[in-house]
Amino acid sequence: MTTLNPANGGATAAPSRTLNRHDYQTLGLSALGGTLEFYDFVIYVFFATVLGNLFFPADMPDWLRLLQTFGIFAAGYLARPIGGIVIAHFGDKLGRKRMFTLSIFLMAVPTLVIGLLPTYASIGVAAPLLLLAMRVLQGAAIGGEMPGAWVFVAEHVPAKRYGLGVGTLTAGITGGILLGSLVAIALNKHYTPVEVNDFAWRIPFILGGIFGLISVYLRRFLQETPVFQEMAALRHGAREMPVKTILREHRAASVLVGLLTWVLSAAIVVVVLFTPTYLQKVHHIPVTLALEANAVATLMLTLGCVLVGWAVDRFGTRLVMLLGFPGLFITSYLFYTGLPGTPVSLVLGYALVGLFVGIIAVVPMVGVRAFPAAVRFTGLSFSYNMSYAIFGGLTPIIITTWLQRDVMAPAHYVGGLAVLGFVVGLLPLSHRGHMGKKDGPAS
Template identity: 55%
Template sequence: MTTRDTADHRPLDRSDARTLVLSALGGALEFYDFVIFVYFAKVLGHLFFPPGTSDFVAQLQGFGIFAVGYLARPLGGIVMAHFGDRIGRKRMFTLSVFLMAMPTLLIGALPTYASLGVLAPVLLTLLRVVQGIAIGGEIPGAWVFVAEHVPPRRIGMACASLTSGLTLGILIGSLVSAGLSAHLSEAAMLDHGWRIAFVIGGVFGFFAVYLRRWLSETPVFARMRERRELTAELPAWVVVRDHLPGVLLSMVVTWVLTAAIVVVILMTPTLMQTTFHVDPARAFTAGSVAALALCLGCFAGGLLVDAAGRAIAMLVGSLGLAASTYALYLDLRAGAAHLDALYALAGGFAGVAGVVPAILVSTFPPSIRFSGISLSYNVAYAICGAATPVVVGWLATGQGGLGPAHYVGLVSLVGVGSAIYMMVSRRPVYGR
């Protein structure tokens, strides 16, 4: 057995564990910065646009600026991935978290429409664009970083633990939102409460920058650099030219991830209030339970990948996501008698998001892996993530409030189709 074979079959060691913990914690703090915006979408819609708008219009305006961050993701992702494939994973991994922390802190100090007029939403949108650029490089880079540190037979668990860390950022955001809603009046929230959440996020982000100083370059990239195996061509061009089927598969499974995260986890607490008239404190508390279940579900999804394979894990996750989301929304329509239990179940099956990175990592060879994942994931997220808040917000006004569940059900069928494709196709599966 060669030295490389021995390394590939070794168990997880203390160095791997430290890399996973530090990467996941840093990702959690950064992802909090990105998603805290959606929890205050209605508040920001009232504060940064002309006064006198209805709650529904204010919510759509807030969701619209939230969606702008998704449109900016491909730009940041492709540029950072290019340098990640050429000069190293770690440098981009650290830069992305810095680019997230700075605008989050600035949003917390930004004057509102009452002070700046039309310039206020313009500045808010520009800061959201910078956040989108940062997260576009962060998530693909994080998946590549942890996958290239661990043994190949633990890639599912490694990527899922990182994804669980990212979703922990959602849980932190949900807890902060719930705490502020429980202890501040509506007037206080509009006056200064929302700023507290963003200032906390800025501090979190700079702490994440500090944490990443302790990480080392991935062994896979170090080996490619030593052997001069880095591609001399533009990595993104090689991806499009030679790996188009992999790009399409990656985009499809990313669509499933967006439905799980954006609709089930991020939008549902707000939709509970505006569509089903659930008390804000109860909605945010239930959202916190669902976010915790999501963390656990992501990790379980990664373990299932390592045990049964990517296709089976995707199939189980997609079917569970559809069924649990319908159960949740039917209960909301009937009066939300079982809200906490059903939202926790839906949050757990939203853990199909933990299956997706293992599919993406194994779809592209190491020399262009960062660019391949970043291009397909970010373009898909830009399209689906930007359209989803607006489309689902509109769907929530009809079908007795079941529109969001219908959307998730449709996308889940796409996930089932991708699982069947992986079962029957003979596409190459790339390791380290």
């Protein structure tokens, strides 16, 4: 049975229970839905070069076209706080499940529209403006999806499998990146560059819209979380706008989650999303090889998230953070200093850094525990999305500009943020257990 604790606003789940069939169903459906929705959000970046050619003037300098293309990508991140705060507000008021389903519907529609948009050659400047509008809608949707998914699963799974549950869900979400990479590889192998620019680029976006509608249907089979059900029964829900409570009473937790989100954004945006384009533009690595190496790295990231979740349950959050972030620092520099290398060294180096990017799974584990149940969704959503809007959205622009002076810009950026992650791991709040105490090995 789940019990609420006045000290921290509620436990994440019953501490003595083990995973049962219902838990596996919840994890499976949540992770699959996260995979399909995050695919919708990130598929854009795998076709950034193609979209730049199609949605901006042909006589624009290549670096400026790429910068503006990633600027539109960044707009999706800048819209995240708005969607996140609104969806989380109603998630704390009306229930996790309703908003968990709504967010994915709001993602599917603009993804489908992008696949049907006319290009610059057809409608001129209206083309990039429409693309921008769809990215803003996608950003609003993902702003509610990510924190909602983490809270939903964290409040379902037993406490002693908390890390594994959240890590598995995070692996499912990162699986959306892997799915996007595999689709991009398949298209680039099956179609010629001319065909991709002509029509094939539309296929992944149309598929994404279909994936999103499938996810909406699947989430009908999920049940509301036990924590929210108990809060509703005891009328322990938020009594004012949850974001007001967060700003007044939980500023330290918000700063903590914001800093960790900055580290997460560096690892995901730079290593996983930006690097395939970086490999092509800076080191002139063929597009297919760059995407194949990225797919291997993303697979290792997915496995790394599960491994981190298992390790947190066994050894505690603090030890995992103090080992994982230095590992990300070291492997990042090894990878970027070794480029372009050989095809084998490229794949192996990318795979190793991808595995250590899995340390980002500690971010939601820390974030969910940092806020009491009554405002948990809003607290995590507000701090996570505000940070990602600033740092995740601006990172591609910062790196693209920095690369004009230093080809090692990605390594310096990721390495610096890995140091920040290590420092944050030393703070007591970052390894608080489910009952407000420091966590440690599961008993």
